[in-house]
Amino acid sequence: SQKIEQNSEALNIQEGKTATLTCNYTNYSPAYLQWYRQDPGRGPVFLLLIRENEKEKRKERLKVTFDTTLKQSLFHITASQPADSATYLCALDEDTGRRALTFGSGTRLQVQP
C-alpha cells in the first residue's frame, strides 16, 4: 500500500544549527513534492515545491532535495531560529489529474535558544 513516512518524534536542535527533516515514501511516483509549515491552531503554509526532475531547490535558509531513486526528500533549515519551531509536512502530488496532495503526518521541530 502507499505510504509516506516522516519522523513522528520531535526534532530538538540548538539555535544556529541546521535542521534536517526526512520524508520517505513507498508505492508512489510523485511528479511534485511540496513542503508546508504548520503552526498550532493554524492551517499549513506552503514553503517549497520541487519537481521530479529537480535534485535540489533553495529559498533563503531553506533547502529541499528530492531523490526519486531512494524515494526520499530531505528538508534543511540552516541557521535555525526559535521562530522556525513548528510542524513541517511533506506532501506528494502524483499528477494523475484527479488527486490532490497526499500529506505525511509531519515532524515537529523545536529550536532551542
Place this chain on the structure above:
Amino acid sequence: EAGVAQSPRYKIIEKRQSVAFWCNPISGHATLYWYQQILGQGPKLLIQFQNNGVVDDSQLPKDRFSAERLKGVDSTLKIQPAKLEDSAVYLCASSLIRTSGGGEQFFGPGTRLTVL
C-alpha cells in the same frame, strides 16, 4: 490579498447531530479542497472542486458527508449525522490551478470539530 476564510473556528456537537462548515476561497482561485486533519496526522483530502464541479470525492464518506460549491466560489461541507470519529480539524484550501501541475495550496485556519 485576503486569505482563505473559514467559519466557524470551533464547533462542539453531540453525536448524531448535524454540522456545517463554510469556506470562502481566495478570489480567483478555481480549485477548492476540503481536508480532514485528525490530531497528530497530516491533512487527508475529502473532496476537490474545480470551479463548481467535483474533481475527486473518493475519500468522502458519502453516507454522512456532503459538500457543495456555490457558483464556483464559496463552499459548504456538511456532516449528518456526526460520529465520535469525526472529531478533527476541517481545513479548506484553494489554488489557482489544479494541483496536478504542481500548484501550491493556500489553507484557511480550519474549523475544530469536537463530537461528544
